[in-house]
Amino acid sequence: MNNLISCKDISASYDGMNVLNNLTFSVNEGDYLCIVGENGSGKSTLVKCLLGIKKIDSGNIIMGEGLSQTDIGYLPQQTQLQKGFPATVKEVVLSGCLNSRGYYPFYTSKEKKSADESMQKLGIFDLKLRSYRELSGGQQQRVLLARALCATKKLILLDEPVTALDPLASAELYSVISELNQKYKIAVIMISHDIQNSVENASHVLHLKKTGYFFGTSNEYLKSEIGSRFI
Amino acid sequence: MNENLKLMFEPEFFRAIIFPALIGGIAVTICASLLGVTLVLKKYSMIGDGLSHIGYGALSVASVMNLAPLKVALPVVIISAFILLRLNENNKLHGDSAIALFSTTALSIGILVSSKAGMTNDVSHYMFGSILAMSKEDVIISVAMSIIVILAFIFLYNRIFSVTFDENFAKATGVNAGVYNMIFAVLTAVTVVLGMMMMGSLLISSLIVIPSLTAMRVCKSFRGVVIISALISVTSFLIGMFMSLLMNTTPGASIVIVNAVFFIIFSIIGKLTVRN
Ligand SMILES: Nc1ncnc2c1ncn2[C@@H]1O[C@H](COP(=O)(O)OP(=O)(O)O)[C@@H](O)[C@H]1O
Ligand SMILES: [Mg+2]
Numbered sequence A: 001m002n003n004l005i006s007c008k009d010i011s012a013s014y015d016g017m018n019v020l021n022n023l024t025f026s027v028n029e030g031d032y033l034c035i036v037g038e039n040g041s042g043k044s045t046l047v048k049c050l051l052g053i054k055k056i057d058s059g060n061i062i063m064g065e066g067l068s069q070t071d072i073g074y075l076p077q078q079t080q081l082q083k084g085f086p087a088t089v090k091e092v093v094l095s096g097c098l099n100s101r102g103y104y105p106f107y108t109s110k111e112k113k114s115a116d117e118s119m120q121k122l123g124i125f126d127l128k129l130r131s132y133r134e135l136s137g138g139q140q141q142r143v144l145l146a147r148a149l150c151a152t153k154k155l156i157l158l159d160e161p162v163t164a165l166d167p168l169a170s171a172e173l174y175s176v177i178s179e180l181n182q183k184y185k186i187a188v189i190m191i192s193h194d195i196q197n198s199v200e201n202a203s204h205v206l207h208l209k210k211t212g213y214f215f216g217t218s219n220e221y222l223k224s225e226i227g228s229r230f231i
Numbered sequence B: 001m002n003e004n005l006k007l008m009f010e011p012e013f014f015r016a017i018i019f020p021a022l023i024g025g026i027a028v029t030i031c032a033s034l035l036g037v038t039l040v041l042k043k044y045s046m047i048g049d050g051l052s053h054i055g056y057g058a059l060s061v062a063s064v065m066n067l068a069p070l071k072v073a074l075p076v077v078i079i080s081a082f083i084l085l086r087l088n089e090n091n092k093l094h095g096d097s098a099i100a101l102f103s104t105t106a107l108s109i110g111i112l113v114s115s116k117a118g119m120t121n122d123v124s125h126y127m128f129g130s131i132l133a134m135s136k137e138d139v140i141i142s143v144a145m146s147i148i149v150i151l152a153f154i155f156l157y158n159r160i161f162s163v164t165f166d167e168n169f170a171k172a173t174g175v176n177a178g179v180y181n182m183i184f185a186v187l188t189a190v191t192v193v194l195g196m197m198m199m200g201s202l203l204i205s206s207l208i209v210i211p212s213l214t215a216m217r218v219c220k221s222f223r224g225v226v227i228i229s230a231l232i233s234v235t236s237f238l239i240g241m242f243m244s245l246l247m248n249t250t251p252g253a254s255i256v257i258v259n260a261v262f263f264i265i266f267s268i269i270g271k272l273t274v275r276n
Helices: A043-051 A089-100 A109-121 A137-150 A167-183 A195-201 A218-223 A225-230 B003-008 B011-041 B045-064 B069-090 B095-116 B120-128 B136-155 B157-165 B167-172 B177-199 B204-218 B222-247 B251-275
Strands: A003-014 A017-028 A032-036 A058-063 A073-075 A155-159 A187-191 A204-208 A213-217
Touching: A003 A043, A017 A043, A017 A187, A017 A204, A017 A213, A032 A043, A032 A195, A043 A155, A043 A187, A043 B167, A073 A137, A073 B167, A089 A109, A089 A137, A089 B157, A089 B167, A109 A137, A137 A155, A137 A167, A167 A187, A167 A195, A195 A218, A204 A218, A204 A225, A213 A218, A218 A225, B003 B011, B003 B222, B011 B045, B011 B136, B011 B157, B011 B177, B011 B204, B011 B222, B045 B069, B045 B095, B045 B120, B045 B177, B045 B204, B069 B095, B069 B136, B069 B177, B120 B177, B136 B157, B136 B177, B157 B167, B157 B177, B157 B222, B167 B177, B177 B204, B177 B251, B204 B222, B204 B251, B222 B251
Parallel strands: A032 A187, A032 A204, A073 A155, A155 A187
Antiparallel strands: A003 A017, A003 A058, A204 A213
């Protein structure tokens, strides 16, 4: 198994207030890691560190061979602003190709093709020319997932992708994510509130707490003290 | 034939007064509407309003002290733009209230200084604008600015889209969102200062906000919003200018009214097309 990301003793803080303390974990090719933990435990912060948006205070984040921080497909926590944004699905998905290009101002036909493929993988190709703001919450998340897919071949990082969705749409999105993981061998790191589902689908679990954390396979998590308490 | 209209097309008058006003005005309205798309979508439109009040303060102080208005106002407004953007990001003081705090203070300083110095005439120019008094220098700066803004929108279009739609994702793909925010702050600051000499401090922010709001009523795509808002903006400007010359009304206010009428028309069109 090739290593994609390994974090050694990383710590991060805001204005001197520690949020992450000496975390160590790693993600290999094809893994499906769920990050769980209560609100404010630092899940989003950890993801931002992995992406290089936030600086870590100490420790190391080592990226596997051939993977740079900008090659990660990221699905951020959705903001209220975006829901009514005037843009077509195609425009949003194409913006995922920005990481792999220089300053040539227009998208190439290769990039357009990769955007089409991402839309097909997520079953939203027929929505291509629709406006993002007219879509349902579940469709909007698929569009953002397609955009993330354009940015990566190896690893996607999802920050609470099902939060605003109804149970049916959540289940659909979970199955799409599992398919990306199993069929296309894309490693997944997902922040989730839904511990039950996480343990069913994920290969590994990272549980953040105010003090301490758990990292291991889903089976180990089920047997662990912290895991058995939450399931 | 209407007397005003006859005067308008008098060759001498047209060349000296009307033509520069039209060129400068078109340039500024294009800048304002293009930048407005991003500012409105990022909920930063208050920044334009705040900057115009700060600009008013700076211009008043400059003219009382007998300094060249542009040379004082531009740096002051650019620096303020950086500060307001920072405040908005850090969210320590709530963004909108912070802007209101700074801008009304600057406005009051401007009013106080100019009324003490008894220079109400000059300074009322900046309150209500005087497009027919644009100097050659103003026009040249306006045109240069609009060329920069248009080129930026062509060559950096995809990155501007990404930063506007989703700043965190843009950062994750290696786009330096901070730099783009800074470029936007500078361009907005310059546009606001030029625009307020033309339209007045009270009305310039409407040139930034209304065209993009109008375009968003009907456009499904970001590209559409960008193009349509620039077109609406220039059209409203031309109609408003023509009206003001014809009927002897204030140019700035006439232009804003035309913009508002477009907004209403597009809102109705938007409602009707959604139903179908
Ligand atoms: N930009 C920021 N500035 C200051 N503090 C922050 C910022 N973002 C998050 N925090 C703080 O860091 C802690 C962890 O936040 P976050 O990573 O968003 O948690 P989670 O995603 O697990 O809910 C919280 O206490 C939050 O208040
Ligand atoms: Mg979070």
